[in-house]
Each structure stands twice: as structure tokens, then as C-alpha cells.
Amino acid sequence: MIVVTDGKSNIGPPPVRVARELLALQWENDDGAEVTWDVDRYGPQVEIYAFSVADANNVELESIASQLPAHVFRLSTFSLFAEFARCLHGGFTVLFLNKKKTVA
Numbered sequence: 001m002i003v004v005t006d007g008k009s010n011i012g013p014p015p016v017r018v019a020r021e022l023l024a025l026q027w028e029n030d031d032g033a034e035v036t037w038d039v040d041r042y043g044p045q046v047e048i049y050a051f052s053v054a055d056a057n058n059v060e061l062e063s064i065a066s067q068l069p070a071h072v073f074r075l076s077t078f079s080l081f082a083e084f085a086r087c088l089h090g091g092f093t094v095l096f097l098n099k100k101k102t103v104a
Contacts (some may be wrong), residue, residue, distance in 0.1 A: 003064055004051045004081070016063040019048055023066065047071065053081045 001022065009015050023046050027035045037045055050065035051073045052058075058074075065071040075081045 001046065001048045002051065003048060004053065005061065005064070006053060006056055008057050009060060015060065019064045022046055022048065044068075049073070051075060051081070051084075053078055 003015075003019075005015070012018075023044065025046055027037065027045055029035055044066065047066045047068065048064060049071050050061050052061045053075050054077065056074065061074075062072050075084060
């Protein structure tokens, strides 16, 4: 799951509560039985990547994302975000966090 936010919640339930509920979801078989999932082998069933644009509340942003490496990203401008969003659809080179990287 990808969350894009200004990192400043202002309505609804706290985003960290919703994020934890999503991370706790477990897949079920067609008969409703819970699927046995090897987290050590395959990783979590749900991962949340949090992207902030501009001046975000970093504590809130980090509380939303999965507690794994490389799941929080900060984009300094909305134009960088627009360029990044285009890359998600095509794998182009993007200026990301003031460093040139290729997103495949």
C-alpha cells in the first residue's frame, strides 16, 4: 500500500491506528480459514510505504509506514511528487530527494 500525505492529520481517526489495523490483516482461504503465512520467509502480508510532500510531520509519517527499512520517503516539492507518480507508471528516471535515481 502506498500512502501519500502532507503528514499532518486533521480529520478522522489517527492514521497510525488505521495503519496498524491494515498491517494486522490476514489473508483467508475461500472457505474462510486463515492462511498460514511464513513471515520470516516471505515478509509481511501487507506493507505500507509512506510518502510525504513538502513540510510533513516526520513522527506521524514514520508511524504510518511499515517498520521496515526504506518505507518512508520525503519529497520536497509537489512537482517532484508529480514526476515520481509518472515514474510509477513507466519506470523513468526521476529526481528523487535531490538525487537522480531510476525507478524501474
